[in-house]
Amino acid sequence: MAVDPRFFEALGPVSLGELARETGADCRGDTGRLIKSVGSAANAGSDEICYYDAKKPPEEGAVSSNAGACFIRADFADRLPEGVAALVCPFPRLAHALAARRLIRFRDWGDESRPHTPTSIHATARIAPTAHIGAGAAIGERTIVAPNAVIGPGVQIGRDCVIGANTSIQSALIGNSVKIYSGARIGEAGFGVMPGPGGAEDAPQYGRVILQDGVTIGANSCVDRGAFDDTILGENTKIDNLCQIAHNVVAGRNVLMASFAGISGSVTIGDGVHLGGRVGIADHVVIGDNAQIAASAGVFREIPSGETWGGVPARPVREWMREIAWLQKQTSRERRKT
Known part of the structure; x- marks a missing residue:
């Protein structure tokens, strides 16, 4: 795009x-x-x-x-x-x-050479005096922007949203009834690396973040903007505190993600997926609709729709539990021998 x-x-x-x-x-x-x-x-x-x-x-x-x-x-x-x-x-x-x-x-935070008066803030929005609103940003009806929040140039925020204290939002289009809690970072460049003659170089990111209606982003979580395409979180998706969502991730509707989850670039997550705490997903993996992933799992390959996986590397939960039971049986035998 x-x-x-x-x-x-x-x-x-x-x-x-x-x-x-x-x-x-x-x-x-x-x-x-x-x-x-x-x-x-x-x-x-x-x-x-x-x-x-x-x-x-x-x-x-x-x-x-x-x-x-x-x-x-x-x-x-x-x-x-x-x-x-x-x-x-x-x-x-x-x-x-x-x-x-x-x-x-x-267009970064310091583009304005002098203070400006934002013109696209609805009269019913509540903006803290210490919040910064960039040029061209728009904020809808009844939206609350808390102290020290920074809204970058051109960002669009819908109605009935809550933007927490000390958040930063850039390169983002945000729907209605979205909650972004304190310390969250939306639209940063993220982790892109490319080879150069002197070693690793930071790769620029030119995409956006799109948060659809009803999305919640927990405190201190990060959602990176896309490299060229968009990073998208679908309607009513709920992200816990301290999660990392990398560039070009596309998550469907009603996804639930517990804290410390880390989603690598270009992952596709279907509707209704549940991710336990500390789940890690490798880049370009596809997670099918209504799949469930157990806490601390490491996912390196596609998970079909409706399945429950766990472990490192992640595999179907029954297979994973059989392996755990076998290991426990073997170790208990060794203890009895000694």
Whole structure:
């Protein structure tokens, strides 16, 4: 999806030739072509630039045929769709991040050179005097914003919400009757790392957080914005205190998540899923509707709908309990021998 202008300011357009010079890439295409923004490989538009850094050649659809240009390693430069300019370089994702600095700029807390008067706050909303409301933010009817909360530029908050003390919210669209308790962090960049010539580099994140109606986020929990797509929590999902939800996670309706849960990037969680405390889920895993995961489980593969899993690595609960019973039997025999 396109970068949301409410959260990122456009700095372009910039020609492909100039982007190639600034990133050290070899441009194999029209150097005069103008690029306005960045996009993901699968969804980039004609005036957007993307990157492809997988270790195998791009399959059909991996790079959008509509993309204006793509940073890619030399081995796969001739495998791009027709009409997509190749910018050849050894570190495509890093080059893409460097190009993004010329094309867009994140609208952060300090964008206002002088105090401003927010104009999109409903008259019935209750805003603490020490709360900070960024330019372009909107707050709906009867919503409460507690002391020292920080609402970033462009954030949209619906009606009947509660925003707790010392929360920070950026790059987010929040529905009605949402509760975000004290110390929560919504829309931070999260943990994205990419290789560079000097070692690990922080990868920028261009997506948003969407909290649908009735969502609750517990105290000191974190919900990171997406890398390109959105991080989404569905209606009436309830997150306990001290949980971590990484970029591009999509959770369905009525998900319950107990404290200390950690959800890695691009996980998909179906409707009605229950997660016990300290559950950890590896990236890109899919959890089916109405599944249940026991406390402290470590999930590394898909869980089908309606099943209950536990253990590390997580497996169906009956299998897990049989293994525990067997281990207990073996250890008790050893004790009797000694």
